[in-house]
Structure formats: C-alpha cells, structure tokens
Amino acid sequence: MIDATSRRTVLLLSLAAGFGLWAVAFVVLYAMLSVGCAFGWDRGSLVLGLSLQRLQLLLLLGIFLALHVALVVGLKARQSRADAATDRFLRSAARLAAIAALAASVFTYFGAVVLTTCNP
Secondary structure (H helix, E strand, C coil): CCCHHHHHHHHHHHHHHHHHHHHHHHHHHHHHHHHHHHCCCCCCCCECCECHHHHHHHHHHHHHHHHHHHHHHHHHHHHCCCCCHHHHHHHHHHHHHHHHHHHHHHHHHCHHHHCCCCCC
16 A cells, blocks of 8 residues: 555656646657658658658647546546545646646647648
8 A cells, every 4th residue: 555655746746747748748749840850751742631740740749639638537537536635635736737738738739730840
C-alpha cells in the first residue's frame, strides 16, 4: 500500500502532467516540422492532397491530443476515489490544469492544421 507522503507526491506531480505533456508535444512537433522541412517532406502530395510533412504533423497532433484527453479522463476517474479533503483538492486542481493544458494544446497546435509548414 502507498503511504500518504508518496500519494501526495504523485498528486503534486499530476498537477504538472498536463503542461508537461504540452511541452513534450511542443518540442516533438517543432522538431518534426524542422526535420520535415530539411528533408523536403512538404513537397508533393501523398493522400487527399496532403504532403508527408502535413500528414506526420497531423498524426502527431492527434496522438498528443488523445493523450491529453486520456489524462483528463484518468484524473477525473481518480478524483472520485479521494478520501481526504487535501487529496480531493489536489486531484481537482490537477484535472483543471490538465483541461487548461488541453485547451492550450488545441490553441497552440491549430497552426499545424492550417498554416504552411515550410518557407520556400
């Protein structure tokens, strides 16, 4: 069984989980944008008029948004099992932070869907 100190440590880390995931997504998407531009993945089209560059960015975006949603759902499920008031507060704050991170991700990464990927 997990003692109270380790449980609170996990709860405190869960506060940063949403924006930690946002930061990882930012680095990965930006890196893959750079790699795709360097290798010319933005030229030509593969499927439905989308380039390899756009396809890989959309795939990565979908994966990260699904991870964000899974985090929010997981935190919501754990919130109802909290027994102490402090645990309930931390779980609620972590869930709200994860929702804010999901919203930040949608806002930040929307450009991967509509903007040009590389400058000629």
